[in-house]
Amino acid sequence: MSTTTTNDFFKTNVLGHPAGLFVLFFTEMWERFSYYGMRALLVMFLTASITGSHPGWGWPQEHAYALFGSYTALVYLSTMLGGYFADKLIGYRWAVVVGAFLMTLGHASMAIETPFFIYLGLTLLIFGTGFFKPNMTSIISEMYKDKPEKKDGAYTIFYMGVNAGAFFGILLCGYLGEKVGWSIGFGLAGIFMLFGLLQFYFSQRIFGDIGLKPKKADEIALANSDASEINTTVLEEKEVNKNNEDKKVPFTGWQLAVIAICSILGLVWVINDPASKISEGSVNFLSIGGHDLSNIAIITALLLFFGLLAYRLSQYSTITRQKLLAVTFFAALTFCFFVVFEQAPGTLTIFARDYTDRILTGGASLVFLVVNTLIAVVPLAIITWVLFKLFKQTFKNYALANIFLSLSFVIIWIITIWMLTKDFYSAGYLHLSDRTLEALKIDKVTEKLTEIPATWFNVLNSLFIITLAPLFSKWWESKFNPSANAKFGIGMILLGLGMGFIAYGGRNIEPGAASASVGMYWLVFVYLFHTMGELCISPVGLSYVSKLVPGRMIAFMFGVWYLAIAIANKVAGIIGENSTDIANEKGIGTFFMIIMVLAIIVGVVAILLNKPIKKLMHGVK
Template sequence: MSEITSTNNDFFKSKVLGHPSGLFVLFFTEMWERFSFYGMRVLLINFLTMAAIGTNPGWEWTSENAGALFGTYAGLLYLTPIAGGIIADKFTGYRWAVVIGALIMTLGHASMALESEFSMYFGLGLLVIGTGFFKPNMTSIISEMYKDLPEKKDGAYTIFYMGVNAGAFFGMMLCGYLAEKVGWSWGFGLAGIFMLLGSLQFWLAKPLFGTIGDVPKRDKVVEAISPDGQIDVTQPKAEVKPEDKRNPFTMLDKVLIVITSIIGLLYLIDDPASKIGNIHLLPQEFLVSKEVLPGALVITIIGLVLFLFLVISRIVRYTKVVRDRMIAVIVFAFFTVFFWLSFEQGATSLVLFARDFTDRTLMGNQAVVFNIINTLLTIIPLALVSWVLFLLFKQTAKKIATSNIVLALSFLGVWGIVVWMLNNDYNSKAYELKYQAIKTAQIDKKTKKQAVDENGDLVFDFNAVTETTVLKPTDVVVDQTVTISSKDALKVNDKVVLHNEIGNFVYLTKDLETKIRNDYKNATKDSKIIKAEVVQLKENQVEVTVSWFSILNSFFIIAFASMFSKWWDSKYNPSAAVKYGLGLIIMGLGFAILAYGARVIPSGAEAGAVRVSMIWLILAYLFHTWGELCLSPVGLSYVSKLVPSRMIAFMFGMWYLAIAIGNKLAGSLGGMIEGITKEYDMSTFFLIFTIVPIVAGLIVVALNPMLKKLMHGVR
């Protein structure tokens, strides 16, 4: 072990769980950042597509427009960190970059909480810029902390990524619950509050870090990569190996980088701008007729071809071994696109599926069981993280007292929201209501005859009679029942009013009824208010929030990560290509489960017309997480192993480009859910994401022998 610097030696005097206390300051800072990021992310598609008139109105966008905006936002999140890392390295230092990024993201969340069109776009832009500063520099600080103790670095990253998953878990749970139960601005606002508290806590802990995170000295070069692929510029210069000899960018290289970057940025902005606002940054027609290929797509393809030429032209300048290894990286990067375009459906189409076609209402014993599970799922992780917080307080009470006070207030806030959430679910009241509906035969689009179910029984649609419905003499009107939850104490035979919100019947208080009537009047739309009558008092009922399903990924990662880690450390550890293939195949199997569960949803079904069991969505998230755990050891860590140090920054840019493309495609393809299910059915939509990753996974496995040769012994 090399001689430990005085700064790092002092840094390691204060320890928590065998690691310096400063690591846990970073743990909580990253936790609050992920809390805010995932808390907002889980709301965006739901908010954009929610009905504009209702108890919790959204913008009522089409899924295509919402997906286009989300895809651009998600794609840019993986491109700005490239610039953020360079700025931190050359000018600001890591610590200032983290603070700047956190403050910009705080302003972004605050802007989104205003819910106006300008504030939403402005807020998303700030989040993209803030992430660029924040994301690449947290792990760089850890790398600098452990530069003299490399053997402890893996353990440090394991602890750090527990903070990532804890933040994602609680962010999606609490921001989602507040947004859906109280109002969207509450969810967006909560994300911003904890981002601000996280940045304050980090900045006030400066005495604990000393000079760690300051602007790096210029006698250091890129030599190492953290497990998540962040560039570590803290390692001293080493003897340059032949394969690491300088390969400077030519003028043509620089020109191609500028051209392809401009094309990519223009396309990312043009896609949502043209769909939402009919604003075109790229020509609608270029080289070929727009009926054959839209101009924007033609230009984007040209940009990708130019970028591929750039990559190939640089690769051929290296020795054979290096060249082969870089080709292997390109193969992995290509198939990374297929993983992310499928995985990120969790933030797009699966949100809509959970909201519109999943039965999220639990009553009686089912509600009791869910409440118990949800309580354990929430309290146990929060208690464990609070215990870590207590250990940090014990070690740093005097040195960073103000930072600890901010952190304590943050956790008091989280505990308060959790107690309120659980109390709200435990004390909900349920009532069975009777309302009138028009009974019509459901027509099968394929046979043009009345549809039948699996038992051969005829299928009917029941459309609620609203106060503006004009009944025809031929209409068959029948009584239907629905169970709703309400905080109001209702009695049998009470007359109440309901509102149909994307297939959900919502009880209206007097104030809400007045508001919604005025909204319909101002919008000159037919009212969807329904008259109903209480017929029975029911046992307690719980409506699972749409955002609750998204927490399953973080939970399953925490639950299964150690099992997969033991697998990778065993003699049965598969090769990189097999891991990659398994990840893609298991991901596809998750969508196969959804395709099977959604088979009862007919073509063109309206939201809420048919709802399937939530078990299908839970199982899908389980398989998606297993796929992620298979694929995650391969990605960025293999870039650092296979690529020479002089080429690392460029290849990481290419890798992040692949992830950005995958995220953009995820938004675009996820936005097609309405069109595909209208023309075909929901199962067909999910089969797309079954077939594509499975075929891609099988191809990767088939390429295993070739990839092994290209990697020249690297495992």
């Protein structure tokens, strides 16, 4: 039973919120730094030439997309495992510590760059993210359980930490990975994950008894309500169930068996897909008697899953069933969204590398350097200011945690200043002596120019989110707030229009061309429209799950939701695999044009179905 109250947390106040929130802010920031930093590099590293001064593994793009798709799918699936262990066995806090530790080991393994350690690293990252990701928000929820009016602001601050970490991870890990060495980029991600782990571990006491061990349902009820409130709630639930003819539908033995079969077939297929392609068939767990049964396995798993889902929906009362159908519809739209959105670290990054003119000289070079300096230094300065605010409140009691956190920021400032110095020197706007160049480990250049890293464009997503999120929040609070279907539809249309920009920009690239020089402003428009689409869909999706699903079923439907995202990530990789064939036959512009058309069609269908879906929601807004 929890003995720490919300008021206890607010005794150490930073910007109107508990200091513990900012401990989570910085922990999540470094976790996202490490995840997105590695994510930006993986496909680039796998497909880089095995020769030259900066060798990679020289894989075909389709092999890299297959591995990346399976990796990201397993990351989302692992959150269910991590959430289960936290809820039932070890508690939120130890789950975060275990997850951060596994991720640190994972990044360290990838820095070695041998096949064994790359695969080991990816495996550790999958399990580490699964333990880490779902449990941070659970701690926030517990901290603010008695102050719901403060919760929206808390999640907004936390979300800024997520985007700040993603921004700096892509910016710095991407830069070092592309321009210095892949192992440096992978290793840097691990270093900051380690700092995140240490500062969280040594400041755990700030969370009181939150997340120390799993709580039983009756303990949670007693912690949040007195006996009379519990009795009232029970009577109200009975009355609601009576009026709606609602009923519980427990999982029977045969249903659990179907779930087990689906899970085993799905996991084996996700792992086997890249293994069989990369090994060119020599490793195939789904081959029997020389016959490849991969397609049969995954189709069987999907048919069984959807059959079970349809059966269970049919067993509920009319109102509950209709609300669950609405959630299923939104999950399907979310699937379509992520299939397109997750082209960013794959086909869009490869397009930036191979088909985009990233060389700047003269005035264009200076403008980019100034803008890049501002977008790197200003957010870092603001976050450092927040760090000092946290120090004032917590240094006395959590000195070691604050020392590790401050050390991480010293390093991040050094790397940022070094990166900017190197770029200004390479462009000819900064003159450095040979001794200084040697001390800073900067190669001497003869041609004055700026080459933008291919991974740099991925930072635009986080930058646009930070800029546009307040505007979209105001839109949702105004009288012009769209319906659920309209939000999803607008998001899909914006997503499609984003792909339209790059399809148009790449329209003249000949089929089979290995390189081109498309203007990079097309990619800027892609990420702008994709971010606006994300703001229409990603933040509101889970909100509708919590509003439409009965409390006893939320965990199950969240599982279905994350399953949809996991499958979407894998399908995004499969679509990326086909990009090479389409580019060779029709041109890379045609590939993005196909995605554009399909996304817009899905968006239009979502809007057209507004009335029937609204009816299924029974007044939920």
